[in-house]
Amino acid sequence: MLTQPTGSHATPSPSGRAGVGQTLVEKIWDAHVVKSEEGFPDILYIDTHLIHEVTSPQAFDGLRKRGLPVFRPKQTVATADHNVPTLDQLLPIKEELSRYQVDMLTKNCAEFGIELYGLGHPFQGIVHVIGPELGITLPGKTMVCGDSHTSTHGAFGAIAFGIGTSQVEQVFATQCLLQQKPKTMKIEVNGELGKGVGAKDIILYIIAQISAAGGTGYFIEYAGSAIEALSMEARMTICNMSIEMGARGGLIAPDQTTFDYIKGREFAPAGEEWDKALAYWKTLYSDADAKFDNVLTFDAADIAPMITYGTNPGMGMGIQENIPATQAQPEKEKLSYQKALDYMGFDDDASLIGKPVDYVFIGSCTNSRIEDLREVADFVKDKHKAENVIAWIVPGSKQVEQQAINEGLDKIFEAAGFQLREPGCSACLGMNEDKIPAGKYCVSTSNRNFEGRQGQNSRTLLASPLTAAAAAVTGVITDVRELLTPEPPKGGTERYQ
């Protein structure tokens, strides 16, 4: 288990600035630079490579063509998640191409000596859910995956980012990537969150403030008292959506919350290794005099439950607000803006409150962890979904599913008319059968509201698990705050205030 930086980690790369404190990103980056040469991208060492069935087959093929093995198979972990059905997972996959892709992953992992947590394995699940829950994701690591939501792992104070298939092949072949050192941005969120407001609302709010491209070129460090107060799972929700503002990576300095989460997990360091690791992890923070390329500060009290109204994650607003007017958009953007509203079937300057909903999807690498399921169960207990709504709950992993059953959440969901399915990416991107039909509205806890993302011509409204659950219960877009009890219920979470 790699718990400390390897090799020449003590030597700052030439791009490090003498006499100035370092950001967390710089500390981790510099500890992983194999070679830094003027005029070339850095050769960055990758500690852990996560793979899945969709973006790996062409990379394995590339290795075969070059006659190369996987250089460090033990630093590679595979699971099947994007294509897998979420019902009857132990039966053969019905859809031929999906089955072929999942079978290819099995064959490729066997041929190249890679550990696979495939269908039927108790560790199977969404790649960004299983890494953390197995203790594979650790502070100070460099981690990559052929999936843009790899930024999720940054919640532990790791440099984690999504890569394309050519880069998957690169990491297979060399355990390294050629990468320009990114610019750094600090986003501080201070203060206390209001009633019914959670991590998903924080990140949707930030993206709405800075746009779907506002973080491009940066790695973002989230900080401030509102971030520090979050659980690990809530922090993962925040880091997960960094890519939705264009940032390849987002991370949070590890602290006691992080260490407590990791300790005792399947592959986490133990005994002496733990002590050594912990001592190193405690050095992982941005120095007080570190210079960021950009710093943004937000007040948690300004954040309401959020909902998106358009076709990119930057098109979000507080649930009580009206959709911004087309006329108020910059001239050049009016056409694209109106196209998005037309697709959604919404009028500008209108409220979404009371708008009927057809589907509710609670799942995806953004919001499918046990805390999300508990929060939804707490809310829907003794309630029932509206007749017009189909409500799916897709746990992030077999372990999350098992935990939900152990806690009796499955019974609560069943009584409330919510269907608890089996783990996978599911309706987040509709690669399996879980698609939202054309024209239908889905309040989704996933991360993207792009045209057709959840199925051809489907319409997605991104929101938190609580806001999604509220829509399922009322059948319309609802301000969840109006349904929350004024007193904290027994066993409730701190978000009920």
Added chain:
Amino acid sequence: MKKFTKLTSAVVPLNIENIDTDQIIPARFLKATTREGFGENLFRDWRYENDNQPKADFVLNNPTYSGQVLVAGKNFGCGSSREHAAWAIQDAGFDVVISSFFADIFKGNALNNGLLPIQVSEEFLTQIFKAVDKDAKSALTVDLENQTVTITETGEAESFEINAYKKSCLINGYDDIDFILAQKDLIEEFEIPNPLKGA
């Protein structure tokens, strides 16, 4: 990898912002296990009706427009890391994509496949769209060696940035794996204290 040096071509204009990789190649077409054949599903849901009839008003179905250069609004290629997006654009016959802003992962994927992403200013992008609006056959010349894009009709030109290493990869058809493999001993040396190292 495909080499690139210089190109003069008409362009296909797609004046829409925030074109995400789900539009470029929808997820349901990501089930192939080879790199070929994605071009026919490029912009699938903008290009075809549900019954697979071409949508007459979409630019790729308009015979007036052709060429190896795709020109699009800002924040092109945002969203998913699927390299299939770059493969689809290339497979459909494009060698260059021009926009006023690219998403990072898409840009890297394009470069790794010899598809040249060129970031121009908002003003120059507007000039290109205007030129094509006026004359659909209006051509651009892309010169990688000199890092310039020129509107052939008007002679208006703008220089573009590209990482010197990536530029030489494109010109010579090298890829990153060749480059890193040549330094494998450095990687092994770096790994010495790493107990995770494979058997």
